[in-house]
Amino acid sequence: MHRSLKDDASPDARSCGAAEPSSESGVASLIGGAATAASSPCVASGEEHPSSSPLSIHDMTVAYHRKPVLWDVDFDAPEGKLIGIVGPNGAGKSTLLKAVLELVPKASGRVTIYGAPYRRQRRLVGYVPQRESVDWDFPVSALDVVAMGTYARIGWLRPVTRKYKDAALAALSRVGMADYADRQISQLSGGQQQRVFLARALVQDAKVYLMDEPFAGVDAATEKAIVRILHDLRDAGRTVLAVHHDLQTVPEYFDHVMLLNMRIVASGPTRDMFTRENLQKTYGGRLTLLDQAAHAMARGIANSE
Amino acid sequence: MNWSSYDTWIVLTGALCAAACALPGTFLVLRRMSMMGDAISHAVLPGLAAAFMLTGSRGSWVMFAGAAAVGVLTALFTQWVHRLGKVEESAAMGVVFTALFALGLVMLVQAADDVDLDPGCVLYGSLELAPLDARSFFGASVPRAALMLGAVFLVNLVLVVVFYKELRISSFDPELSTTLGIPGGLMHYGLMTMVAVTTVAAFESVGSILVIAMLIVPAASARLLTDRLWLTLALSVALGAGGAALGHVGAITVPTWFGFVDTGTAGMTAAAAGAIFILCLLAGPRHGLVSRFVHRLGLALRIAREDVLGLLYRLEEAGGARRARAGEVASLMRSAIGGGGTVTRLAVADLRRRGRVRSRSGELHLTPLGREDARKLVRSHRLWETYVARHFALPPDHLHPSAERAEHFLSRDMRRAIEDEADLPTRDPHGAPIPERTKESS
Numbered sequence: 001m002h003r004s005l006k007d008d009a010s011p012d013a014r015s016c017g018a019a020e021p022s023s024e025s026g027v028a029s030l031i032g033g034a035a036t037a038a039s040s041p042c043v044a045s046g047e048e049h050p051s052s053s054p055l056s057i058h059d060m061t062v063a064y065h066r067k068p069v070l071w072d073v074d075f076d077a078p079e080g081k082l083i084g085i086v087g088p089n090g091a092g093k094s095t096l097l098k099a100v101l102e103l104v105p106k107a108s109g110r111v112t113i114y115g116a117p118y119r120r121q122r123r124l125v126g127y128v129p130q131r132e133s134v135d136w137d138f139p140v141s142a143l144d145v146v147a148m149g150t151y152a153r154i155g156w157l158r159p160v161t162r163k164y165k166d167a168a169l170a171a172l173s174r175v176g177m178a179d180y181a182d183r184q185i186s187q188l189s190g191g192q193q194q195r196v197f198l199a200r201a202l203v204q205d206a207k208v209y210l211m212d213e214p215f216a217g218v219d220a221a222t223e224k225a226i227v228r229i230l231h232d233l234r235d236a237g238r239t240v241l242a243v244h245h246d247l248q249t250v251p252e253y254f255d256h257v258m259l260l261n262m263r264i265v266a267s268g269p270t271r272d273m274f275t276r277e278n279l280q281k282t283y284g285g286r287l288t289l290l291d292q293a294a295h296a297m298a299r300g301i302a303n304s305e
Numbered sequence: 306m307n308w309s310s311y312d313t314w315i316v317l318t319g320a321l322c323a324a325a326c327a328l329p330g331t332f333l334v335l336r337r338m339s340m341m342g343d344a345i346s347h348a349v350l351p352g353l354a355a356a357f358m359l360t361g362s363r364g365s366w367v368m369f370a371g372a373a374a375v376g377v378l379t380a381l382f383t384q385w386v387h388r389l390g391k392v393e394e395s396a397a398m399g400v401v402f403t404a405l406f407a408l409g410l411v412m413l414v415q416a417a418d419d420v421d422l423d424p425g426c427v428l429y430g431s432l433e434l435a436p437l438d439a440r441s442f443f444g445a446s447v448p449r450a451a452l453m454l455g456a457v458f459l460v461n462l463v464l465v466v467v468f469y470k471e472l473r474i475s476s477f478d479p480e481l482s483t484t485l486g487i488p489g490g491l492m493h494y495g496l497m498t499m500v501a502v503t504t505v506a507a508f509e510s511v512g513s514i515l516v517i518a519m520l521i522v523p524a525a526s527a528r529l530l531t532d533r534l535w536l537t538l539a540l541s542v543a544l545g546a547g548g549a550a551l552g553h554v555g556a557i558t559v560p561t562w563f564g565f566v567d568t569g570t571a572g573m574t575a576a577a578a579g580a581i582f583i584l585c586l587l588a589g590p591r592h593g594l595v596s597r598f599v600h601r602l603g604l605a606l607r608i609a610r611e612d613v614l615g616l617l618y619r620l621e622e623a624g625g626a627r628r629a630r631a632g633e634v635a636s637l638m639r640s641a642i643g644g645g646g647t648v649t650r651l652a653v654a655d656l657r658r659r660g661r662v663r664s665r666s667g668e669l670h671l672t673p674l675g676r677e678d679a680r681k682l683v684r685s686h687r688l689w690e691t692y693v694a695r696h697f698a699l700p701p702d703h704l705h706p707s708a709e710r711a712e713h714f715l716s717r718d719m720r721r722a723i724e725d726e727a728d729l730p731t732r733d734p735h736g737a738p739i740p741e742r743t744k745e746s747s
Contacts, residue, residue, distance in 0.1 A: 101480075101483075102483075103480050103483060103484070122484065122486055127480070127481055127484045129480055129481060133478070133480065134477060134478045135335075135477070138335060138476070138477045139528065139532045139533055139534045139536075140473065140477060140534060141533075144473070148482075149485075151474055151482075151485050152485040152486050152487075156471065156487070157467055157468070158470075159469070159470065160470055184532035186532075200481075
């Protein structure tokens, strides 16, 4: 499943390896502008990405202002696992999630959810953004925020009826926040706000969850509560990818791990991949060549015109 | 004050204008994009001017569409300048809207001979003239501006009600909104269109500068009064309309007090909106300065009451040799904890009323109820000192100040937690007995 990591020496892994900065498709599309799945040798061979995978990322490159920040990410998420995304600041962890969700444009590559493009499978994917990404002074209650998770099901122009509010309340109780349903969200502590976000994801009843630092700035009790809920989700066959910062707790919380630093350094079962050597590769500075290439591309394209 | 139906129509037109602006304005404020309202209201000017030049008349659909289109383009141009020029967003906005506004002014001056619109109107509109241009509406003669603004208000109201859920989520969390199939960008430009159309409709009445006051100020005031979105919307409509009424009354009365003739209604309306904002700032229930002051006063009184009880308890504890004379409490308080004065006298009176203390032959005594309260307080104080002594490297004489503060805020659970952690201490670090937990005071 984790083709790119199966074996660094195997020829097919090398030909579309995640850490190959010179892989044709990403670079070509950045220069030529035309990103086609067919131009990638990896994606062309369909059996490489099993359609049963909850999330397949096919050779995805993401650039801001034409400067690549994520190179050739190729990844299949195993179903029903908790997957930790780990890497230094600026490694592109949040960008990876946002690119999957089409919140930032991809320079190349494509994403499938259970074998179909993300756009058609939106309803199967739940997203927990970083807590700081929203304005907590907004005049809504905790229940209002959680109910937002049902909006896709409700559909355009229809009001939020009793049924959906009850579902939201049930999700709030699941994270131990039922007593705070009517509180304006600015009156909640950081941990409580994070629980509200989690409840909002739960009420979406998605199959794949993408969480951006769900443990950031929460108290010990909330951390335990979140871990328990993640385990419940896994037991129910859901797949969770979570950006995580605390290396200490990675082996305890996550079955699988993706080590990221502008490219996938390693990914696979935590016990195999979460090694000192891999961590050193991830955190031991950026690949200078990648940086140089990215700068050259950003500059070169700007100058040539 | 001479009130006529003329005045009623002015107020009504102004109120409809404010109400129409308040709806999209609330979302601008909540999205922290108030400046965008400013930018759009300025930038519609070249669209208006072009339409004036083309059709030679006001109130045509061409004018509406042209100006609204330029308004939306402002939002788009701002994004482009921001991204392509790598200019900070508010700077990009400044570049775009000042350029468009200036272009509009130039066009207006050029066309001034052909159309009945002068740059002064751009500044503050001509609300007073609204009743002069009336249309027949179901048999009644209604100012054209009132009809137009009424229609825009209704359209805005319907849009906000119908898209309530979509506006809420895309304003609060545009990214999540997009992943749920409600594109944040689409909602953004939808709202910008609403702002542009509303500004165009309001332009003749209040001009393109004062309309900003109608977009932003009522919404900012309403935000101070409530934490509910629908109530914020309702209140900003009401405050906007109220400001318009107040503004007109103010315009025809206030200047006469100072010997001037009456002044422009639109200007006074914006001033009234500002006054309402200040009022909300002072009197808001949770964020208001008055309520904060009352809350602090209540807290100060509670602390003083508890300090008096604590003082009497310690005097009793000292063996009853010392009794506090009623008038003496204040000076004892002053020497014990630095308090005293009016608040202490108020606190003593309050304690008497609540049956916590009573005077006997000129001396203050704790009643059984008061003693129970006092035990709780002294227990908190001494447990806190015990706790601090265990965890901080501080000499014993440094324990008192923080305990003086903390004693008023420890809950039952916190007292128990300290007690359990310190293995049920009986004496504090100074050797004074810690009152035991009882049924009433734990």
